Amino acid sequence: xxxxxxxxxxxxxxxxxxxxxxxxxxxxxxxxxxxxxxxxxxxxxxxxxxxxxxxxxxxxxxxxxxxxxxxxxxxxxxxxxxxxxxxxxxxxxxxxxxxxxxxxxxxxxxxxxxxxxxxxxxxxxxxxxxxxxxxxxxxxxxxxx
Amino acid sequence: xxxxxxxxxxxxxxxxxxxxxxxxxxxxxxxxxxxxxxxxxxxxxxxxxxxxxxxxxxxxxxxxxxxxxxxxxxxxxxxxxxxxxxxxxxxxxxxxxxxxxxxxxxxxxxxxxxxxxxxxxxxxxxxxxxxxxxxxxxxxxxxxx
DNA sequence: TTATTTAGTTATCAAATGATAAGTAATGGA
DNA sequence: TCCATTACTTATCATTTGATAACTAAATAA
Numbered sequence: 001x002x003x004x005x006x007x008x009x010x011x012x013x014x015x016x017x018x019x020x021x022x023x024x025x026x027x028x029x030x031x032x033x034x035x036x037x038x039x040x041x042x043x044x045x046x047x048x049x050x051x052x053x054x055x056x057x058x059x060x061x062x063x064x065x066x067x068x069x070x071x072x073x074x075x076x077x078x079x080x081x082x083x084x085x086x087x088x089x090x091x092x093x094x095x096x097x098x099x100x101x102x103x104x105x106x107x108x109x110x111x112x113x114x115x116x117x118x119x120x121x122x123x124x125x126x127x128x129x130x131x132x133x134x135x136x137x138x139x140x141x142x143x144x145x
Numbered sequence: 146x147x148x149x150x151x152x153x154x155x156x157x158x159x160x161x162x163x164x165x166x167x168x169x170x171x172x173x174x175x176x177x178x179x180x181x182x183x184x185x186x187x188x189x190x191x192x193x194x195x196x197x198x199x200x201x202x203x204x205x206x207x208x209x210x211x212x213x214x215x216x217x218x219x220x221x222x223x224x225x226x227x228x229x230x231x232x233x234x235x236x237x238x239x240x241x242x243x244x245x246x247x248x249x250x251x252x253x254x255x256x257x258x259x260x261x262x263x264x265x266x267x268x269x270x271x272x273x274x275x276x277x278x279x280x281x282x283x284x285x286x287x288x289x290x
Numbered sequence: 291t292t293a294t295t296t297a298g299t300t301a302t303c304a305a306a307t308g309a310t311a312a313g314t315a316a317t318g319g320a
Numbered sequence: 321t322c323c324a325t326t327a328c329t330t331a332t333c334a335t336t337t338g339a340t341a342a343c344t345a346a347a348t349a350a
Contacts, residue, residue, distance in 0.1 A: 017286055052327075067329055090328090133158050140165075141161035209301090209339085234345070236298075
């Protein structure tokens with residue numbers, strides 16, 4: 001029916017999401033790391049261990065460029081590469097101790113800002129938000145395929 | 146209570162939103178225009194008329210760089226600059242005919258993909274999604290301040 | 291009138307990013 | 321064993337992006 005209206009709502013919504021997440025993550029730790037590198041670290045943080053190929057796919061960047069950035073991250077002692085014992089072409093990538101520490105700080109900083117946003121939210125609202133997130137996650141933003 | 150759990154859910158959710166929007170907008174018209182320029186056009190499209198300063202603020206880029214990109218967009222005949230008659234320092238920026246056409250095509254392309262995503266959604270789900278979008282928009286992603 | 295502020299431009303530079311070609315090494319199938 | 325494929329690396333290049341300094345012109349306040 002009004003799926004077209006839904007589309008407009010969708011556009012407004014995603015714009016808002018992008019703005020809010022931008023505000024939340026702005027100026028977090030970007031002293032030592034470029035935006036792309038931060039994105040990679042974020043991905044490793046939530047999905048480790050990962051392979052360079054997986055990073056390449058999920059971050060939409062070519063394998064050569066992924067390799068370059070991973071090398072830089074390794075030189076900064078933020079990640080560790082371990083060659084797979086089964087298939088020695090593959091690499092297992094994890095955050096190093098420093099990397100974990102840095103990302104924990106970054107996430108903590110973002111969470112503080114997030115909780116400020118949530119300050120004045122009532123208990124009922126909280127439940128409603130949680131439910132809405134679940135609905136959209138499962139029915140609209142479910143990344144299969 | 147479980148606001149910390151909510152934060153995790155929030156992170157997962159925003160990641161999913163970013164991925165889906167990336168997929169929806171991937172390879173749309175980027176032949177003639179860089180990613181940053183596309184973002185600017187998108188913003189002009191939904192907010193026109195706008196000033197360079199507003200673009201600068203909302204797109205989080207410096208005024209000099211904004212000015213540069215606007216110049217390029219003007220050279221490509223995608224936008225029009227009109228000097229404000231009240232305050233002649235200010236500029237009013239709109240999409241040109243070509244720009245409107247291009248952005249309409251881009252949005253149409255994104256909408257087609259979006260509707261494909263919505264193909265198998267039932268009428269009840271639709272209502273539920275719509276409601277969830279409203280809830281989150283007003284209670285979580287409301288960009289005041 | 292003069293000084294200050296605002297809005298935008300131009301120019302320049304360094305760094306980040308994206309694309310591509312050519313290479314190595316390991317695996318797996320013929 | 322030989323060949324093709326996979327996983328990743330190295331190198332190179334063009335383009336994009338971000339940052340900054342210095343400028344013009346208009347508006348506004350002193």
